[in-house]
Amino acid sequence: MSHKSDIEIARAAKKRPIQEIGEKLAIPPGDLIPYGHDKAKVSRDFIRSLDGRPDGKLILVTAINPTPAGEGKTTTTVGLGDGLNAIGKKAAICIREASLGPCFGMKGGAAGGGYAQVVPMEEMNLHFTGDFHAITAAHNLLSAMIDNHIHWGNELGIDTRRITWRRALDVNDRALRSVVTSLGGPGNGFPAEAGFDITAASEIMAILCLAEDLADLEMRLGNIIVAYRRDRSPVFCRDIKADRPMTALLRDALQPNLVQTLENNPAFVHGGPFANIAHGCNSVIATKTALKLADYVVTEAGFGADLGAEKFLNIKCRKAGLSPSAIVVVATCRALKLNGGVTLADLSKENPNAVVEGCSNLGRHIDNMRKFGVPVIVAINHFHADTESEIDAIRAYVAGKGAEAIVCTHWANGSKGTLELAEKVAAIADADEAEFAPLYRDEIGLMDKIEAIATGIYGASTVSADPSVHARLKRWEADGYGHLPVCMAKTQNSFSADPGLRGAPSGFVLPVRDVRLSAGAGFVVALCGEIMTMPGLPRVPAAESIGLDADGNIEGLS
Missing domain, CATH: 3.30.1510.10 (Domain 2, N(10)-formyltetrahydrofolate synthetase)
Structure with missing residues (x-):
């Protein structure tokens, strides 16, 4: 296994000219607006010309609640896209653009990792095409x-x-x-x-x-x-x-960006709302364009399935008329051990019992995704310290849920590490068994929608909100906005609004502190607990490690 950093791997990539990547999707060179040699925007006229073409299969990659141990959702999205291409399928991926906030703050970049990355990594994590x-x-x-x-x-x-x-x-x-x-x-x-x-x-x-x-x-x-x-x-x-x-x-920002994976497969990278304080999905225009050009489109939704996937399914799919064929839930032994009560310092020690304990978090995400009528498969993102007993514990737990868990080694091995997952996902998508439907109907009240997510997805017993919040929701309903979906702004670290509450808590009260009407976007934002729409930097921000080497190359990005 390589011990190179993500940025070293990305810099050594053998990139193809972006026109060659466009050719894989039959995009004529004249319909690519190049930003340098390795990235381009797809023209409006070309996108308009795709109307009437059939859509490919849409595959959503989501995950358990994030932990400091890392889950690897974007990495798995990239790895699965490469894997589908490696087994002979015509596949593209759709991910979000990176915000400078997390790049210079705590989370790092948004281009995947190891040998499952999108390049050019430095540009993607900094100014990219200026969107x-x-x-x-x-x-x-x-x-x-x-x-x-x-x-x-x-x-x-x-x-x-x-x-x-x-x-x-x-x-x-x-x-x-x-x-x-x-x-x-x-x-x-x-x-x-x-x-x-x-x-x-x-x-x-x-x-x-x-x-x-x-x-x-x-x-x-x-x-x-x-x-x-x-x-x-x-x-x-x-x-x-x-x-x-x-x-x-x-005008130009609305045109989706085309780049490539390390294995020279097409990747659309466009839009970047966070999933904890916004709706957490890449652009509708990029996803719909990809579906017209590829037989399989792998996309991700930010943070855990309680946030990004819920919003992808209840907001994006509802508004854009999209219907996913399969959902992949990413989990790691390390993150499940954390959910099972193990400390960060002890994560390297074998502990299958803690994995089983932490699987309650994974289990609820599986159950939640099935509520939308879409088949679910679990991807175990493999770390080198994982043991067979821990992996077997996840497999057995997921089998008990009537689903399958597949070990993936794409971080170390690229598409070779996702061939089994790719075969299984393609088979699920091709079976056409999904009967997608959003969790709640447009017609119910705004507070009823908030409660439907709080109880049906998070496991809360009830929602608490100040009378002024109820009054505003009622006024918006009277003003004709009652049909809108809701976008929950909540900590990503827990099903609850308490970031320290891991596993699968239930019976708690979800506090809705404030609500905002996004009449242009077409949803109502409910701010839960202490969530902030302007994050702060950590005590030691990632910015301290980012700079240029003697040759002018950027270093320190992850």
Whole structure:
């Protein structure tokens, strides 16, 4: 097994010109807009020309709740995509773009790892094709135009105490969560309380990832509620006349990005909402384009299945008319041992009993995914210290659930380590046994939807919320937004809102602290517990290890 770092492996990759990768999907070179030699955007005209083509099979990769031991969801997505190609299938993968927040913070990059990576890794984890910057700029243009409108007389009668639109920045900066703007005298506007969210949590990010085309993008941007008047009537982005210039800023960002895996297979990398504070899936336009071009499309949803997969199925699939054929739940012996009560320091010691104890977390995710009517298979992402007794314990537990667990060694061996998983997943997808349906109906109330997820997915007994939260939900229902799905903002580390509660807790009360209406994206956000939409940096941020070597190469990214 190689002991090279992810970045060393990525730098040694034998990349093919991006036009050759496009050829694998029959994308003409003229319909690729190159950003250098190894990445390109797919043209709008080409995407439009795909209408009417049949769709390939959609495979979702999700995971147990994340732990410091690591699960490897993106790595498995890449490994499975390479594995499907290795067994002769025409497959593509769809993943999200990386946010600078986690890259310089704690989580690291978003390009996979080991010999199951997407390249160019450095560019993907930093500026890539500029999509995040375009989203940040469009978001803050709207902020500036709202303040400017108020400064020049406030013709729309905005209640300055009820501006709901915050600002955005793609860096973890806790100092900006709550700020006061326009200090320094009348020339600078009217002082007001404001705050920043990380770009991945911006409603613009969600809109870009759910929009079908430029016209849909502009309409959704126009539907954003930015403030309320004294009579509580909403003020929309289109009232500020910001929708058209924002669409102009986002024109190129809406086109999906094509790159390649280490094994030169096609990968669409587009959009990047976090799954703990946003909806956690790559763009609809990238997924739908891939489905028209490949027979199998492997995509992932962020964090554990209680967050990313739930939102993929209840929000993205509902809104885009997508229907997955199979769901892969990723687990590791190490993470299950942590869920079974083992400390980080003792993870290397063999402990099949702790694996069995921790399987309660895996089991609930399997049960939850089946509630959507889609067949489930488990991928055991292999670490070198895993023992046969621990792997057998997972296999036996999963078999008891009526499913199968497959050991995967893609981190060390690339596609050779996922051939069995690829064969099984293809067989499941080809059997066409999925009968996908979202967890709840559009017609039920907003609080009923929150409760359906809290009790049906998390295992809560009930939801607690301040009367003001209930009142806002009722008002939004009266205003015609009751049909929207809900997007839960909750810690990724537990089924509950308590990040320290591992395993499969049940019977707890889920606290809904606040709710936000994302009328442009088309969902209501429920903030649970202490979750923040602007993360902070850890005591020792990853940024301290990132820099350039003597040759100008980036080092320290992971």
